[in-house]
Amino acid sequence: MTVYWGSLHQMTLVEYADLPYIATVHTYVVHSAPAITFLLNFLMTDIVMKHSHSLVLLVFGLLYGTVNYYETVSSGAPLYWFLDWKDMTSVYIYGGLVASVILCYHVLVVLTKSMKTLGKDKRA
Numbered sequence: 001m002t003v004y005w006g007s008l009h010q011m012t013l014v015e016y017a018d019l020p021y022i023a024t025v026h027t028y029v030v031h032s033a034p035a036i037t038f039l040l041n042f043l044m045t046d047i048v049m050k051h052s053h054s055l056v057l058l059v060f061g062l063l064y065g066t067v068n069y070y071e072t073v074s075s076g077a078p079l080y081w082f083l084d085w086k087d088m089t090s091v092y093i094y095g096g097l098v099a100s101v102i103l104c105y106h107v108l109v110v111l112t113k114s115m116k117t118l119g120k121d122k123r124a
Contacts, residue, residue, distance in 0.1 A: 050113045062098075
């Protein structure tokens with residue numbers, strides 16, 4: 001989501017300029033809904049995230065990177081302007097993105113543990 005809003009959103013709006021308005025609305029919805037859903041779920045539940053679950057992010061990150069690489073190489077056109085897979089720069093960028101997502105996940109783990117267990121102490 002951060003990659004989309006940070007570097008792809010403006011290009012998408014230009015690309016969708018000649019399309020019906022609903023295409024632009026769709027773009028906003030599909031790129032906002034995950035964050036809104038996460039926030040609502042976080043606020044409504046007592047879920048406490050676990051550090052070990054970050055391994056799933058690593059697996060999905062590796063799988064998505066592989067698919068992105070093969071799609072870019074087979075089509076000859078990068079899916080993202082910053083991942084052309086022509087040299088090691090794309091590997092470093094993608095590795096940094098995956099590492100950033102995992103780091104953010106670990107920050108959320110610490111936040112959920114501190115916030116959710118604090119609430120349980122008050123209820124007791």
